[in-house]
Amino acid sequence: MISARRDKFNSEFTNERYQSLLKDIASDFDYLPTFRIAETPFFIPSELRDQLIEASHQVVDFIRRKDFKSITQRAIDLNTNVPNEDAHTQFLAIDFGICSENGELIPKLIEVQGFPSIFNFQENLFKKLKAHYPFLKDMTPFFEGISEENYLDLLRKVILKGYHPSEVILLEIEPEKQNTKIDFYYCKKDLGIPLVCVTELIKENKKLFYLDENGQKIQVKRIYNRVIFDELDLRKDLKLQFSFQDELEVEWAGHPNWYTRISKYILPYLEGKYFIETTLLSELEQIPNDLENYVLKPLFSFSGSGVVFNVTPGDIAKVTQKDLYILQKKVHYEPVIHSPDGKVKVEVRILALWPEEDIKPTFVCNLVRLSRGEMIGVKFNKDKDWVGGSIGLFEK
Structure with missing residues (x-):
């Protein structure tokens, strides 16, 4: 993509250097992610970056429509309706396949989620890559004037919203067993919030509590929600002391209804050159x-x-x-990354944060997935190299 960057990276890449990167990541928590981390970042030229932003703005324009909630109410009716929904989502993940059309590269929207992604891991992955490839220091994965310094400030603002970290929890189904738990570990380190399983919450009247490491009962004021309902519905073995449909005295950093509203459900409504x-x-x-x-x-x-x-x-x-x-x-992904033994396909996820008081979200960072298989995804890339999760970098 950015030929000079690609040539420089490939000339300096060795498997030993890649293994050293993985060991560095694993050293933070004595844990290496179960998902595959790709060997390389994706070097994104300014033209493609601008297309990704333009397409993402078009998605946001639809989500900001005054009639958006009425358009998507059917999605809520078909699923679980959680009380006390707020005015807008606080997280967005917008996935684009990098494709070719009339001989030109173009991003095509694959999916939209009104749900958190691995915000903490991506920022730390960038730090690790710079440490092992110092020439990447003059590149950035951040958008719209976001820097390493203010990225965590904005994430902290959205997740904590002024509460003490002990009063905010990352809620998940058995977080220690999740494929994305490396992100949970970084979230706990960066923001100081505890990781709590849905089975560990204690309900008293309309309040929720958890027991901290010292066995002290702490009231939950705000939930950073990472629970997916289709997974929860399958776990009939779990015994919860509360229901997501209860009237609760708690705030949501990522109200569950937005996962339902901002989903594949809205794809048929989107029209234009970036949409399928x-x-x-x-x-x-x-x-x-x-x-x-x-x-x-x-x-x-x-x-x-x-x-x-x-x-x-x-x-x-x-x-x-x-x-x-x-x-x-x-859509037919265009193989655009030159690896040592062939080309690789790419999907880019634009990550956005939307503080409650803001009129629109801020695009902050990105996540990239590389594939050699028919489609993006683990089952299409077994036993392959230069595939998996990574990050996209732009020239400053």
Whole structure:
């Protein structure tokens, strides 16, 4: 992409240096992430960066519509409605595949989530990369005037909102077993908030409490929510002392309803050069003749679960809740990263923070996933190198 940067990185890359990077990451918590960390960052030229921002602004324009809640109310009706929803989401993750159209590179929207991503890990990954590749110090993964110095300040503002860190919890289902727990560890280190499992919360009247490391009962004033309901629904073995549908005296850093509203549900409404043809299955008038060029996706699943890549008419017929699925045209990722033994495909996730009092979100950082397989995702990249999670870097 940025040829000089790519040539410089590839000339300095060795497997020993890569292993040293991994050991450095693992040294912080005596833990190496279970997801694969890619060998390289993605060097993003200014033209593509500007396209990613333009496309993300178009997504945000739709989300900021005055009738957005009425448009997406059906999504809430089909799922769990959590009381005390706030005015807007506080987190956005906007995924783009890097594709080619008429011989030019262009980002194509794959998915949008009104939910946190690995905000803390990405910032720390950048620090590690700079330590092992010093020539990256004059590059940045940050947008819109965001710096390393004020990035954590904004994240702290959104998650803590002035509360003492002990009064704010990162809530998850068995956080120690989650694939993204490296992000939880960095969050605890950077912000000082505890990691709490949903089964550990104690409900008294409308208040929630947890026991700290000394066994002291602490009231929860604010929840940094990382719980995905489709995972929670599958865990019939878990015994909770509260329900997300209870009226609770607690604030949300990431109200659960926004995961439902800002999801694949909004994709059929988005039109323009950065968006892909997407149809709600209940609105599908006839099955396309070129069905092999489409993907069948559940609206509210996480991490690609339930997605059917090689769709047949039988797959569509088997769907009983057609309000809960979309048929989306496949996009063809353009392999743009030159690795030592071939080219690699890329997906870029734009990360945004939206403090409660702000009229619009701030694009802050990014996450990148590299793939050699048919699609982005672990199961398409088993036993491959130069794939996995990374970060995109821009020239300052």
